[in-house]
Each structure stands twice: as C-alpha cells, then as structure tokens.
Amino acid sequence: MLVDAATVLPHVTLLRLGPGTNLSTEPPTQVGVPVTLTAPAGAELSVRFEAELGDAVGYWHPSQGSMRTLPADWAGKLVTSLVHSAPMGALYNADGQVLFGWAADRPVDELTIRYGVSEEHKTFAVELHAAADEQRLQMVLTAAGGSVSEVVQRLAGWMSARIDTPALSAPTLATEPVYSTWYTFTQDISAEVIESEAALAVPMGCRTVFIDDGWQRLAVGRGYQGCGDWVPDPDKFPDLRAHVRRVRALGAGVVLWVAPLLLGTNSDAYADLAKYATQRRTPDDCFVLDPRHREVREHLAEVCLRLVTDYEIDGLKIDFLDTAMRYQGTPPVGDIHDVGEAMAALLGLLRTRLDQAGHGDVVFEFRQPYVSPAIARFGQILRASDCPADAVVNLRSTIDCRLLSVGQVVHTDPMMWSPNGGPEAVAQQIYAGMFSVPQISMRLADLPADQAEALTGLIGWWRDLAPVVLEGSIEVTGTERGYTTVRAVHDALGRAVVGVYAPVVVDLEADLPSEVTLVNATPASSVVVRTHTRSITAAVLRSPSATDVGAVSPSAADLVELPIAPYGTAVLTLS
Incomplete structure (x- = not known):
C-alpha cells in the first residue's frame, strides 16, 4: 500500500507498507520524526522508504565493513539481532552531511533489512521486514542535516533510550591498555610464557593481560574440535588460579577467552550437548550450540560462572556469539524462538548469576559484529573485528564502534607489526587505534630495542591523551x-x-x-x-x-x- 510520503518527511519520495501494516507519525523531535508501524497478529510487518538520493556518496551502517559507498537495492541485505549489527543507517554526501537517516527499536529481535540505490526511481531505499509475531515497530527518520558522527550517535542514543536496562558502567580495567596473547602465540601458550611477557608488558604501560585461545584442554591445530569442556590444559597451565594470581601480582588484571557456543566432537561435553547443536561450523571442525534451548543457556551460564569463580579472573573475552545467527530462519525449537531474544536471555542469565555470586563487576569483551546498543547492558568492552596488522581496518572498525557505542569502551583488535619496520611500524598501528584502547600482541622479549622504546613511549603518550580520545566528542x-x-x-x-x-x-x-x-x-x-x-x-x-x-x-x-x-x-x- 502506497502512503503519501510527504506527510512523513519532505525528502522521502516513496513509502510503501506491506499488506496489513499501518503507519502513524508523531511531531518531530531533536532526533527526527517518530514513526510507529503496526500489523495484526499473523501478518508480516513490513515497510519500504525511498529517500532523495541527492549528492550521496555513501551509506553508513554498523555492518558496512569495507563497503563504504552505495550498493544497489538488490544487493544490500542484512539480518540484525542482538549479536549481529543493529537496525540503523545514514545516507551522506562528500561533505560528511547526512541526507537521510533512520533507526528502529529492534536491537535485540531479528529484523530483515534491504537497502540500496533504486535503479528505477533514482532514490535510496530502506526496506524492513519483521517476523509475523512482531505486531509493533517504532522507528525514527531523520531529515537532512548534521554530520555523520552527530547523526549516528543520536540514532544510537535513541535506540539505547528504548531499552529498559541501562548500559553497564565500565570499570577502570576496561580503559587500560592490553597485552593479548593471540597473534603473538595463537594457541601455543603456557603459564610460564605469559608470566614472562606480562613482566615486560606492565612496565610498558599495559595493565591487563588477555589470555586468548589456547589455555583450554584440546586446544591444538587452530581448530575448535576440543571446545566445550572449558577446563585448563594441565600441561600448559597446571594451576590456572595460581597463574592468574602471579600475573595480578605483577600489576595486571586478567581476562580469559571463551567461546561458549562452540562444541567440538572431541570434548567430553559433546555426548550430552550434541542434540542441541545441529549447525556445523565446518572450517573450525565444531558445532554451534543453539541458545534457543533453555538447557543450553543454563549450561553456558554455569560454565562462565565457574571460570570466574574457580580462577579468580577479572573478565571474560566472550567470542563467536554471532555464530548463533546460524539458527536464524531455521524451524523454531526450545522455549525462545527468536535468536536475538535467546541470546539476550543467555547473557542476562549469566549476568544475574555473576551478580548473585558477588562478581557483578566482571568485565565482558564483545567483538564486532555484535555491536547492538542493547548489548551494552551485558558487556563493557566492544572490540574491533579481527584484522591482523591491518591499520586501515583497525581505524575504520574502531571508529565505527565509537560512533555506535553507548556506554561501552571500544578496544582495538590486537596490534601486530613487522619487527623490521622500525618505530614507524609501531606508530602506524597505535595511531590507527588511538581513539580506542590499544591491545598489543607482539612477543616483547624479542622486540628490537628501537621498537621497544617506541612502544613504551607511545603507550605512555596514549595514556596521557586517554581522557581526550576516550571521553571527548x-x-x-x-x-x-x-x-x-x-x-x-x-x-x-x-x-x-x-x-x-x-x-x-x-x-x-x-x-x-x-x-x-x-x-x-x-x-x-x-x-x-x-x-x-x-x-x-x-x-x-x-x-x-x-x-x-x-x-x-x-x-x-x-x-x-x-x-x-x-x-x-x-x-x-x-x-
């Protein structure tokens, strides 16, 4: 059904509602024009907006990655949820001014979005499709004007304001430079190696150590066929709690990597949990647990609580949550059918269990693409996606996250560089991520003297500027x-x-x-x-x-x- 688009926004040239979908508007606010869409039970809620293309050169959205310009409307497609992207976007010109922006109040539930340039109408289109059981959707549409950063931050704030639970406050540990083991050692780590590197990292200015993949039993070969038990490798970490205490005695907090949704066939847990993991992650030789099952959520909350209490860690780097989206569009199972809602229930349960156990201040690190403003009520750190040695992508990803984050502290992907690149190679990486918290992943014991001096100087330089780059507009x-x-x-x-x-x-x-x-x-x-x-x-x-x-x-x-x-x-x- 076509609606007079001019009644919504002057530069919206076409507005089409799906069968049964109704639309109403409210007076404009500082963010834009509030729009409410409704549909009767059993009918799909859908809408298509087309806005003036003007002199647009790009379309900003949380999953844009390297595609910064204008896709065709037959190419732009995305399904958002709590663990994948967020329902918002902004069309902008070469001066960085927004021509049209929008956001929807569905940062948790699954929402299908089509977007791009209409070849027929010479416009930019945004089309939304909600599940049949979603009978109401609120949106805000922005008029032309305002910079990309201003508009994106306003839209993110608008979404955040519609979430009942506020964002978690970030402890000091979340703002401290990090020494990460991943790119340096991948899975080839041990208590001895980490402690020797931490003894070098702390004087350089890193006050947190992230123990990444490799600490757990059966962690070999860069695959995840052993995931599921989440117990230490007895050869690498004969006493993980004592190891954590020794690192903390050096002056660093400790954050432990975990990928709770991954279930490997070699794990002891596989026999009991396989019935809840029907989707296979082929490249990594493992299966993905389906969070829509209550049994899965209970099990994973207990696993993460055990890691915190048994090993006295300061935080969890919770990885691969976006793999839950493999169940998007599959037949409904369990007690919660929507993947986003199921993940919210899982993370909410985990936070509740931690609070009850007296560990409410434990830090969670989440990683792109789970960047929804709604996820800030579960985790305090938002990290850029993997981009080893890629300063261009680290810059792009961290700034994307900074514009979208509401209450979270943004971290870089761990930085690495060539040992033969001189101080310039170090600076290139630090500068790419300087508007977020730097994570470093180089073998410090083997770092050339000029790079060690540069890294120490640059981390000290960043720490002096941290209040400006992290808290400034x-x-x-x-x-x-x-x-x-x-x-x-x-x-x-x-x-x-x-x-x-x-x-x-x-x-x-x-x-x-x-x-x-x-x-x-x-x-x-x-x-x-x-x-x-x-x-x-x-x-x-x-x-x-x-x-x-x-x-x-x-x-x-x-x-x-x-x-x-x-x-x-x-x-x-x-x-």
Missing part, C-alpha cells in the same frame, strides 16, 4: 574512504586530538581548544593546516617514538605546512 571526515581525519575534543580539559590518515588539509576551526595534538598517521613528511581565525603560538614536534625532536616558530598565516615527521606528532598551542 568525536567528529570525522572522509567516511566513505574509511575516515581521512578523526578528531576528539574534550572541552572541559581544553584539549583536542586530530588524527590525519590521508594527505588532506586539516582545518583548525574556531571551536577547537587551545591545545591540539596533531597526529601525522601517514608517510608524508609534513601536514598542512588551515588556521582560519586562529594563530599557532607554539608547536612541539615529536618523533614516532613520542620523543621531542624540535619546535616550530609561531605563525599567523592561514595555511601552514608543519614539518611533522612521517608517523610523528605535534602539540600545537592556538590563540
């Missing part, structure tokens, strides 16, 4: 290119950080505070800034190792070329 440019500049401004501290990731002129706008740290995250030997009405009264230059290497004379010129070394920085004082 974020603005971006070049979204369609994976972000060419990113800036964080903390007005109360009078400080700002601007990361430059492409050879562009950087505008030092009037709203910037007097202290600006300018980061040259490129191989260029200078950065050009446009001062507008500002003057540079002082500038201290720093090397890729974060050591002072010189200064720049004051300048009142409109365009200034600052001789910042490749992967170096400058601290500017503006008047």
Whole structure:
C-alpha cells in the first residue's frame, strides 16, 4: 500500500507498507520524526522508504565493513539481532552531511533489512521486514542535516533510550591498555610464557593481560574440535588460579577467552550437548550450540560462572556469539524462538548469576559484529573485528564502534607489526587505534630495542591523551574512504586530538581548544593546516617514538605546512 510520503518527511519520495501494516507519525523531535508501524497478529510487518538520493556518496551502517559507498537495492541485505549489527543507517554526501537517516527499536529481535540505490526511481531505499509475531515497530527518520558522527550517535542514543536496562558502567580495567596473547602465540601458550611477557608488558604501560585461545584442554591445530569442556590444559597451565594470581601480582588484571557456543566432537561435553547443536561450523571442525534451548543457556551460564569463580579472573573475552545467527530462519525449537531474544536471555542469565555470586563487576569483551546498543547492558568492552596488522581496518572498525557505542569502551583488535619496520611500524598501528584502547600482541622479549622504546613511549603518550580520545566528542571526515581525519575534543580539559590518515588539509576551526595534538598517521613528511581565525603560538614536534625532536616558530598565516615527521606528532598551542 502506497502512503503519501510527504506527510512523513519532505525528502522521502516513496513509502510503501506491506499488506496489513499501518503507519502513524508523531511531531518531530531533536532526533527526527517518530514513526510507529503496526500489523495484526499473523501478518508480516513490513515497510519500504525511498529517500532523495541527492549528492550521496555513501551509506553508513554498523555492518558496512569495507563497503563504504552505495550498493544497489538488490544487493544490500542484512539480518540484525542482538549479536549481529543493529537496525540503523545514514545516507551522506562528500561533505560528511547526512541526507537521510533512520533507526528502529529492534536491537535485540531479528529484523530483515534491504537497502540500496533504486535503479528505477533514482532514490535510496530502506526496506524492513519483521517476523509475523512482531505486531509493533517504532522507528525514527531523520531529515537532512548534521554530520555523520552527530547523526549516528543520536540514532544510537535513541535506540539505547528504548531499552529498559541501562548500559553497564565500565570499570577502570576496561580503559587500560592490553597485552593479548593471540597473534603473538595463537594457541601455543603456557603459564610460564605469559608470566614472562606480562613482566615486560606492565612496565610498558599495559595493565591487563588477555589470555586468548589456547589455555583450554584440546586446544591444538587452530581448530575448535576440543571446545566445550572449558577446563585448563594441565600441561600448559597446571594451576590456572595460581597463574592468574602471579600475573595480578605483577600489576595486571586478567581476562580469559571463551567461546561458549562452540562444541567440538572431541570434548567430553559433546555426548550430552550434541542434540542441541545441529549447525556445523565446518572450517573450525565444531558445532554451534543453539541458545534457543533453555538447557543450553543454563549450561553456558554455569560454565562462565565457574571460570570466574574457580580462577579468580577479572573478565571474560566472550567470542563467536554471532555464530548463533546460524539458527536464524531455521524451524523454531526450545522455549525462545527468536535468536536475538535467546541470546539476550543467555547473557542476562549469566549476568544475574555473576551478580548473585558477588562478581557483578566482571568485565565482558564483545567483538564486532555484535555491536547492538542493547548489548551494552551485558558487556563493557566492544572490540574491533579481527584484522591482523591491518591499520586501515583497525581505524575504520574502531571508529565505527565509537560512533555506535553507548556506554561501552571500544578496544582495538590486537596490534601486530613487522619487527623490521622500525618505530614507524609501531606508530602506524597505535595511531590507527588511538581513539580506542590499544591491545598489543607482539612477543616483547624479542622486540628490537628501537621498537621497544617506541612502544613504551607511545603507550605512555596514549595514556596521557586517554581522557581526550576516550571521553571527548568525536567528529570525522572522509567516511566513505574509511575516515581521512578523526578528531576528539574534550572541552572541559581544553584539549583536542586530530588524527590525519590521508594527505588532506586539516582545518583548525574556531571551536577547537587551545591545545591540539596533531597526529601525522601517514608517510608524508609534513601536514598542512588551515588556521582560519586562529594563530599557532607554539608547536612541539615529536618523533614516532613520542620523543621531542624540535619546535616550530609561531605563525599567523592561514595555511601552514608543519614539518611533522612521517608517523610523528605535534602539540600545537592556538590563540
């Protein structure tokens, strides 16, 4: 059924409702126009919006990955849930201004979304399909105007405000730089190796150690055929609790990896749980437990509680939750039929059990693509997806997460680099993730002296800037290119950080505070800034190792070329 689109938003050119779906609107708010969709029981709730394409160059959504530009409407398809993406998006132009944005109040339940350019109508379309048992869906549609970062954060806040339970508060441990074992050792880890590396990592500034895959029995060959029992390998970790205590005595918290949904055929648990795991994860030689079964949720909550209590860990890195989406669209089983709702029930049960046992402050790390604002009530850390040594993807992923996160602390994917790359290789990785908490995964005992010095200096540099880059307001440019500049401004501290990731002129706008740290995250030997009405009264230059290497004379010129070394920085004082 076609509806007069102009009654909803002036630049919405077409609005089609599915059979039985009804629409009503409310007066505009600061976020946009509230829209309520309803459908009778048994009827699919569906709607299609088409907005003016204008001068659009890209479409931002939580699962965009490397596809930053405009897909065709026959190509863009996504099913969202608590553990996969989130129902929202924003169409924007080359100036980074949003032309059309939307969000729906279904960050938990499964929702099918089609999106992209309509070849026939020369418009941008968004089409939603809810399950037949969903009789009501609330949306908000934004008018043109506002930057990508502003609009995305407003839409994420709108979704979060419709969730009954607030986001968990993040403890200090969530904001501490991390030493991760994964890329360094993969599954070849032991208590002795981790303790020796932790003794080096803590003085460098890492205050948390993430013990990744490999600690558990039957963890060999990069596969998951042994997952399911979640007990320590007796040869690698003869006394895991004592090991955790020794690492904590060095000055680091300990977070333990677990993939609770994975069930390997070699595990002792397989015989009892196989009937609840009908979907096979072929590349990793394991099955996926179906969270729609009450028995699965009870078992996994007990497993995770046991890990926390038995080994006195500070947190869990909970991996592969998105594998639950393998059951999306399969015949209903168990007591909860929707995968997203089942995962919410599982995580809620686990949090309740931890609270009852006196461990309510335990940290959970979640990883892209489970980035829904609704998941912030279960976990305090949101990490970028796997991208070993890929600074481009780490930047893109962490900023995507920063714009979407509500209350969570964003972490980088663990950083690794070539030992032969010099300090610049270290700086390139740190700068890519500097608007989030850095995770480091290099064998520190074997790190060349110049890189060890650079890593120590850069982690100290990041710790000094942490209040600005983690708590400041974020603005971006070049979204369609994976972000060419990113800036964080903390007005109360009078400080700002601007990361430059492409050879562009950087505008030092009037709203910037007097202290600006300018980061040259490129191989260029200078950065050009446009001062507008500002003057540079002082500038201290720093090397890729974060050591002072010189200064720049004051300048009142409109365009200034600052001789910042490749992967170096400058601290500017503006008047």
